Amino acid sequence: MSVRIFIPRDAGAVAVGADETVAAIEQAAAQRNAAIEIVRTGSRGLYWLEPMVEVATPKGRVAYGPVKEADAASVLDAILKDGPHPLRQGLTEEIPWLKRQTRLTFARCGIIDPRSVDDYRDHDGYKGLERALSLTSDAILADVTRSGLRGRGGAGFPTGIKWKTVAQTSAEQKYIVCNADEGDSGTFADRMIMEGDPFVVIEGMTIAGITVRATKGYIYIRSEYPHAVEAMKAAIAAGRRAGTLGKAICGSKHDFDLEVRVGAGAYVCGEETSLLESLEGRRGIVRAKPPLPAHKGLFGKPTVINNVLSFAAIPFILAGGAKAYADFGMGRSRGTMPIQLAGNVKFGGLFETAFGITLGELVDDIAGGTFTGRPVRAVQVGGPLGAYFPRALFDTPFDYEAFAARDGLIGHAGIVVFDDTVDMAKQARFAMEFCAVESCGKCTPCRIGSTRGVETIDKIRAGERVEQNLAVVEDLCNTMKFGSLCALGGFTPYPVMSALKHFREDFGPAPTSLQAAE
């Protein structure tokens, strides 16, 4: 019997040599005349161990990592003899970093072959859809609402309410749109799930389709994610062959089909109305709301538009897990959140856990501090539009409301860690500059405010009338925050103002020392 070996095809693993490792293991196996079968999976999300090689044993999968090309032969020998190896990590499921997690959405990621519908089914896939097909639309909506699921893209709007609005709006044609324009730096959960378990996204979208009676769905994936595009396209083709997509899905009276569309490098297209414009073939200019996409969305039709992780959470909920899902979490943040630990961290990757864990636990304990070994100084949570947190706020629990109360946001749950070499005035400038470059240009506060912001921060960094210019930045931020149409202009003040508030010393001499100098 051949030995089954699992190596990710995830872009993060490929970026550190997974393809070379596969080739080297195949070559080593051929030389040893060993019968092996390599399955390319998604990533488990323990990126410091990538490329991670796992082998099926009677006790479960055993992991080795990071297995570079040069380690391949010796690791294969250890696998074949079940012997010791310095890179051997033991049973994968027992690795503490993984064991501490609560993997509901990412339950299968890194385990199954993302190209195989059968493998998905064998790991509880399509149970949610099967049950949904036996329920009325109202019953599905009740489950989604009961789960407490809130949009995982960042805004945190209750998914059940969004779906209900579309279900109650009558139209000949409705659409389901998956927002896979994961542009926030520090986030990669959408990419991972699309590459590692694409069927869970498809299943979630299909359930949305039968709930609101939409027959067509689009997945808008950013062009920076070619591996995810390939994975989703392959999964859609496999779904059509298996009859879970297309006409009369699973033998029911429902039709539902999907198409992948690729973005073109515009960050603002992650904003839902801009994304819809882009899908329609226009400039990604934000639309004023109302009308809500739920009433007038894609091509003017009622549209459910949700983030990848929102759809990916649905199958578990519909497979009878609504209450179990809601039992996790704190306050109004129910369920689990796939948190992404990134930047200057020792142990970076995907950590899915119930809401309520503190920022400090995540950064110091789970991410293990910085890989440079220097002290953590600032942590940006929620992407380019998220606030920078100092150590003093590390007791903040991971929860939508708790972060909002401290002038921050959890956004798409990306955490980027910086050590003490970071220049926070530079980071504040970058936030403004990024907004200026990526602004769609429709509203003045965002378009002009960000440009003035860059200029003013430049003056501050040059030591020019620091106090007066800081007041200008603050004023600009207020205008942007309250006057912008969407989150790009509206949230850019978060990184800027948090940098200013918590790291004032990086913006030139403070007023007292200025007076002393005079």
Added chain:
Amino acid sequence: MPVYEPWDSKRGAEIIAENSHIEGPTLVILHALQEAFGYVPEAAIPMVAEALNLSRAEVHGTFTFYHDFRHKPAGKHVLKLCRAEACQAAGGDKVAARAEAKLGVKIGNTTADERVTLEPIYCLGLCATAPSAMLDGRVVGMLDEARIDALIAEAQR
């Protein structure tokens, strides 16, 4: 290294026709044109407009809104360096400065011999293995001096 066809209006018209029946075809067509020719030739814009019954201004507007679409061919190789926050936090500034120095061009430009186009990219989603880059569609993470040097040497070959 990607290989592109020289611009040919007949081939361009075929590509447009293949995709013009779908819903919201503009971006799909622009992507397909760029995939075939390496850029979107100016002559293609009025052709897309006519096929989709749009004004030339509308198609031009869409084309110019997105960072991905090229007005002219890139260098033989395209090296995209991630310049977003997670990569900045992990030493991306140093990697970028080194790449600029080695290639003798600033990010956003093509070397004089037209071999390498050096571009910024804002997040490849490889933030746990930062800093990262993409060379002609191939992703590379955990860039340090040796790895960026190797990548540049490969691009210059």
